[in-house]
């Protein structure tokens with residue numbers, strides 16, 4: 553049985569789907585810049601979760617939004633002298649290429665925020681009607697967090713304290729200030745040609761309302777999983793819950809899953825520290841995409857992972873060792889029986905993933921099988937069966953374990 557850590561309850565819970573199709577929503581990339589390898593840690597985690605659910609026989613509907621409008625996207629477009637659309641279309645294309653490079657399956661739907669403004673307006677209207685939203689003196693529409701009795705439940709903040717310190721390494725924020733947030737931002741000169749004329753005036757949506765509109769449109773008011781990085785917990789996901797509850801009297805997602813930050817060389821990744829990697833930098837330096845993926849999978853998604861170039865070389869070697877073992881199995885014609893070992897490994901592999909998708913443990917299990925196989929000379933029949941086991945591993949991990957030969 554699959555158990556997943558639910559941020560909302562802070563417990564590992566047995567996964568029980570709501571219906572015939574598991575609905576999954578992931579907060580996708582902000583497409584005004586390259587996604588960095590930390591972002592890809594979340595997307596890889598989510599990809600493997602989907603593959604594993606399918607392996608277990610579930611049908612899955614997976615939605616990943618593209619944030620193609622937000623403050624930074626607008627200011628970047630302005631600085632680069634581009635239209636918002638040209639900028640975001642360019643980085644959307646890059647993101648899809650990167651996904652392919654890392655062998656990530658595409659989502660069923662990739663909705664763009666800019667194409668869902670009417671749906672956002674409809675939710676804001678409901679929030680106004682239900683008394684959760686108000687018009688500010690600046691013309692913008694705000695969510696009144698004092699009206700939502702569960703505000704802070706996901707991030708475990710207490711509303712009364714107004715401001716509370718939260719552990720830096722847990723949420724990535726030193727402290728969080730609780731304040732009302734904008735659902736609709738009234739037009740400012742800096743927005744240039746980025747605006748919509750609506751019943752709430754000329755303006756543009758706030759970031760949080762984008763995800764409420766898109767998750768509800770494609771998955772309904774209640775679905776199975778909402779996924780993101782830990783930096784999404786507060787305020788973004790807290791706000792999504794508040795908006796959906798205010799409009800539809802429901803928390804949209806049964807499970808809230810968050811992957812942890814990536815450290816690079818033991819420090820937080822940042823452009824100024826010079827340890828900020830995008831996928832292309834690493835490929836240009838000659839590293840293999842599947843080695844990068846292997847390293848990103850080597851630690852459970854809820855634990856902090858320290859990414860180093862030495863670790864990347866090591867991951868590449870481990871991957872190659874597995875590929876070589878598979879090559880050997882293709883032609884092995886000895887007298888040893890490998891079947892029992894392979895069967896046991898598959899069971900342990902599943903056990904590892906059932907435990908909150910512990911990919912690090914799953915890789916270890918696969919490495920151990922590889923070590924044992926290299927010590928024996930398997931017969932033809934058990935070699936075929938063992939190859940079948942590796943095919944299962946690869947269908948879930950998407951690591952390109954099989955070479956063309």
Ligand SMILES: [Zn+2]
Nearest residue numbers: 579580763788
């Ligand atoms: Zn989101």
